[in-house]
Amino acid sequence: MELKRLLERIEGLSGYAVELYRRLIPLKAVPPEFGGEGELRRAEALQEELEKLGFRVERYDAPDDRVPGGRRPNLLVRVGSGRPRVWIISHLDTVPEGDASLWRYPPYEATVEGDFVYGRGAEDNLQAVVATMLLLRALRDTGLEPPVTLVAAFVADEEAGSRYGVRYLLEKLNLFDGDDWVLVPDFCSPDGSEIEVAEKHLLWVKVVVEGRQVHASMPHQGLNAHRLGMMLNLELDRVLHSRFTAYDEMFEPPSSTFEPTRKEENVGNINTVPGRDIVYWDCRILPVYNIQEVEQAFRSVAYWFSASTGAKVSIETVMRDAAGEPTPVSHPLVRSLAEAIREDRGVEARPVGIGGGTVARYFRKRGIAAVVWQTCDMTAHQPNEYARLGNVVADARVFARLLWKAPRR
Numbered sequence: 001m002e003l004k005r006l007l008e009r010i011e012g013l014s015g016y017a018v019e020l021y022r023r024l025i026p027l028k029a030v031p032p033e034f035g036g037e038g039e040l041r042r043a044e045a046l047q048e049e050l051e052k053l054g055f056r057v058e059r060y061d062a063p064d065d066r067v068p069g070g071r072r073p074n075l076l077v078r079v080g081s082g083r084p085r086v087w088i089i090s091h092l093d094t095v096p097e098g099d100a101s102l103w104r105y106p107p108y109e110a111t112v113e114g115d116f117v118y119g120r121g122a123e124d125n126l127q128a129v130v131a132t133m134l135l136l137r138a139l140r141d142t143g144l145e146p147p148v149t150l151v152a153a154f155v156a157d158e159e160a161g162s163r164y165g166v167r168y169l170l171e172k173l174n175l176f177d178g179d180d181w182v183l184v185p186d187f188c189s190p191d192g193s194e195i196e197v198a199e200k201h202l203l204w205v206k207v208v209v210e211g212r213q214v215h216a217s218m219p220h221q222g223l224n225a226h227r228l229g230m231m232l233n234l235e236l237d238r239v240l241h242s243r244f245t246a247y248d249e250m251f252e253p254p255s256s257t258f259e260p261t262r263k264e265e266n267v268g269n270i271n272t273v274p275g276r277d278i279v280y281w282d283c284r285i286l287p288v289y290n291i292q293e294v295e296q297a298f299r300s301v302a303y304w305f306s307a308s309t310g311a312k313v314s315i316e317t318v319m320r321d322a323a324g325e326p327t328p329v330s331h332p333l334v335r336s337l338a339e340a341i342r343e344d345r346g347v348e349a350r351p352v353g354i355g356g357g358t359v360a361r362y363f364r365k366r367g368i369a370a371v372v373w374q375t376c377d378m379t380a381h382q383p384n385e386y387a388r389l390g391n392v393v394a395d396a397r398v399f400a401r402l403l404w405k406a407p408r409r
């Protein structure tokens with residue numbers, strides 16, 4: 001009965017969602033890495049709104065002297081006192097608008113057309129922020145308390161590494177414990193049928209081949225690093241793809257991926273044999289492997305290549321980000337969320353793995369159950385980004401159901 005009242009109240013809040021969008025989208029929250037001023041103004045508007053609703057807001061500011069005000073805000077609101085604690089974590093920062101000429105609507109205004117709200121951040125991740133606000137507002141309006149503890153977290157710095165956001169709360173302040181459930185509404189499918197429970201490890205590698213630069217008319221006196229680089233990178237391609245062949249249908253694509261991507265410019269003219277060749281690899285590795293095995297494969301190919309050609313090869317890890325163990329599909333968090341989705345939508349949700357990285361990996365690395373779920377059309381980071389109000393309201397309903405579904409401990 002309680003839940004029914006709550007769901008009905010959420011249903012009536014789509015006007016409130018529009019109001020929030022109109023207020024939050026114009027408050028740009030671009031991280032300093034992308035030339036912005038951070039989330040402070042947006043966070044303060046949200047805090048004001050939460051306090052107006054009568055919530056006590058816990059605020060954890062991570063110091064960052066690159067932004068005006070010198071801090072990156074994280075807001076927490078707790079409702080209820082049962083167990084487990086169910087965290088719903090959304091992020092306040094957004095990427096810049098990109099090429100402004102590609103936008104049909106002004107990126108920093110909320111333009112409402114029927115069910116659609118356009119604007120930078122409308123989906124990523126204000127849809128989650130607003131859906132969480134609908135849940136909080138409905139709890140307040142009905143005076144209900146969930147049987148578990150809801151912790152609504154609005155965090156900074158997701159788009160540029162989470163050092164001042166989730167990782168600050170998790171690693172510096174230790175606000176989480178092993179029994180917590182974490183829902184991150186920051187990966188989506190259009191019908192809400194995909195629950196992300198696993199991610200691939202991420203590895204970026206720089207491959208440098210040093211030969212000897214000479215005049216192109218006298219190549220025998222040099223060592224063409226460009227040709228050797230092509231040979232080496234093709235050999236790496238072959239070895240990596242034949243060695244790491246595990247296949248897991250939960251993932252899309254179902255195997256590890258190894259892609260040579262960026263290539264640095266070598267010589268500026270055509271008649272010089274280049275003496276240095278630099279290529280970068282983007283590797284997304286299924287969690288059945290560990291990152292070190294792949295790094296070792298790079299080094300071992302490089303060693304033999306160097307020994308047989310005389311070129312000097314160096315392998316450098318540019319970035320390494322382990323995914324942590326997948327959240328088991330039998331975990332009550334996954335089962336309860338799937339049930340909530342089934343009841344609300346009549347859709348059978350399935351667990352999936354992705355090649356991208358979300359903040360869920362930081363929890364999984366610490367053995368905390370985390371799922372990533374949302375309903376949207378995947379317009380994040382694109383021009384004319386939008387969210388559907390229908391999805392915002394429906395996601396808030398699923399959040400509510402999840403709170404009443406969680407087995408109490």
Ligand SMILES: [Zn+2]
Pocket residue numbers: 091124125158186
């Ligand atoms: Zn996001």
